[in-house]
Amino acid sequence: MVQFYSPKKRPVKKQATTLEVTASALDANGQGIAHAEGKTIFVKGLLPQETARIRLTEEKRQFAKGEVIKRLTTSEQRIAPHCEYYERCGGCQQQHVPIALQRTTKAGVLSHLIKRETGVIISAEPVIAGAEYGYRRRARLGLRYQPEKGLVMGFRQERSNDLVMIKKCPVLKPQLNDLLSPLWTCLKNLTSVCDLGHVEMVLADNGPLVILRHLSPLPESDKQSLRDFSQTHQVTMYLAGNNSEIARLTSIEKEPFYQIEGLNLRFAPTDFIQVNDEINPKMVAQAIEWLDLSPEDRVLDLFCGMGNFTLPIAKRVSEVVGIEGVPALVDMAKKNAELNQLGNAHFWHADLSADFSAMPWSKEGFNKVLLDPARAGALEVMSHIVKLSAEKIVYVSCNPTTLARDSKILLDSGYQLIGLKMLDMFPQTGHLESMALFSRK
Template sequence: MAQFYSAKRRVTTRQIITVTVNDLDSFGQGVARHNGKALFIPDLLPQESAEVTIVEDKKQYARGRVTRRLTSSPQRETPRCPYFGVCGGCQQQHASVELQQRSKSAALSHLMKHEVSGVIADRPWGYRRRARLSLRYQPKTQRLQMGFRKTASNDIVDVDRCPILTPRLEALLPRLRECLSDLQGVRHLGHAELVLAGGGPLMILRHTAPLSARDREKLERFSQSEELSLFLAPFSEILETVSGEAPWYESNGLRLGFSPRDFIQVNDGVNQLMVARALEWLDVQPDDRVLDLFCGMGNFTLPLARLAAEVVGVEGVPALVEKGRENARRNALHNVTFFHENLAEDVTAQPWAKQGFSKVLLDPARAGAAGAMAQIGKLRPGRVVYVSCNPATLARDSEALTGAGYQLSRLVMLDMFPHTGHLESMALFERRS
């Protein structure tokens, strides 16, 4: 085979150095300095020294791999999960919860150029009420793989336990594997999604070929014995109810129904605390008219309606708008209305917006709310609470609010996903007088 010279090809000898980590980034990587730039090293904590192999050397930063750890931090902990380091779900089980929260808060404060006044957190283990398990039958071993993706890979890590799942869902894993492995259509399974709702667990099973009568009967027996609601997904957009009731969950004393695939916050404990803190920050009064943008099915909207004169919820997904209306009726809240709008467009001319709003809450997706910032400025509410799952877009959008006459007055880190690299937060903006 002929080989040709490439100017881009670089042959390097991987260098081994000794470093001491000074910081932990929000993704759980140790940060040291080498040759005047940041060196990121997974599995090292602040105050730890190690021999490190340089595996990537860029102009602005480098990456290393631990060859031998020389010292151990008092903040180092033994991971509870036997799959930690292989499974891509968690990145920080080796660090104490205190260190995780401190490093994420520091990263948030640095990005926002504002002090983080606290952390909203609940239990650090057994918190996750939703999980999607990949399924793949291996013909050579005649065995079903069931688990999560490996780090930076499509390969599956077989799991029989997961300590960040709620205990009720974790306990299902071995029995679920046994049931699915015995199906005649085991080769045609795609994934299983588990959700712990208010009335108990539910499962959505994705399959790519019709199930036999025997398999359907076996799955129905399993759902009855485990007291879970079962939904089949023969096509990605269609759900078939096999057993159980429509799912629901509680948000600050209200019951919210949702469809099995609808987004709900996976950490119920933090969600309850977050909603309560948002209501406190907004200081909702009986004569307030409040706007909830990206409202979903009413996680914030309905608790707001119990305090305000009127609440308007705006959402871009029609099915969620209808679900919000159903939830308002179910909870006998008559001072709340839901609208379907494209929030990238100007909605301030809509009839429901012309009366103005004294308070605004928004909870956008990772892309943030760039299109809504100018609209909030036009509405000129006294207070704005921004719930964020991406600190980069929060920082970008906060600049727009600052330019519109608002100041960032409070900022907290939401520990929604302990042991992972996810960094969520909530900010209060107040209009300058």
């Protein structure tokens, strides 16, 4: 029997769905919210009341995401981005959105999420806000050598590992922005240019730092070039090799610090500090006001870092105990307490996601609590906080979803949510920072 070859049919690539939609609102990321075909559609770059022809890029059962093919109408609220790389760089998402609309949208999203998850109706305004540009005192830029382009230094594109070459960035502090071009010129001329990982810039109150990550040992000629850059631009230069150690390259003996509430807080180059140095003191002041501190208070500060909240609190109370999971930050917090002569501030290292009931501090009585967890929230410590039965609790959050989840635990345990604030820590982006005040009934 003769058999004939029958080629397999190639699957036909599904054509992307195109629609014409009108946005009715914004989400916290600055995406336009539209409705079509029974779904909520999030459209990057579309403002309320703007109509556009869009292409769906992602489809789920109840929602979809789309990109603009052509904008058919333009809102009077639309503004020109400050950054020439805005359409390519993934760092900012909202430079086309007026700052007032950014803030009211984020505050509204926060209030809506709290109401949906807890049933509590509460406003997150007025927003704690500052400058809309020139606010970042820390930034990490990727470094990648490409034979056809040379050294590319910049931020990643959205949903991509590709770097966008950045020569200026309007959200950076002016002192850091001014360093971008000369720093790139210095790095691109190093003989080890192919073996660089990333570079981090930090603006301390006593001057800028640069931390260079390199993947192979640097020759002495490259080190000298970096020393010359450091001297010319009055920058303290650090090197980070493959052994994870940070070494100061330059002879400038300036230990970085920043001031808060009249205190000097020192930090290591890679330590976490709040990026926005205008919002940080306002946030600390709001926490202190909400806690209504008195000389008789004993305060527990969970996820305390190097003492950003703990030490200002120590100036006003009988005792404050800070708990942190990173040993190096605990050591720095202790050092900062000693340098600022605050003997009533005590710090402990503990993994707050594990069982810490055997720790001595966990059995002591505290009448007020502050916590500032990472994005995952503080689910593991909520039961312990409830057992303390503190009068007031201030929860500082970088993720409104976990804040809402953890708030429900406090509310179910007899607390009332009596204060909510949106912190505009990262203007022009989709990040939503907040803080909440709970009081025992």
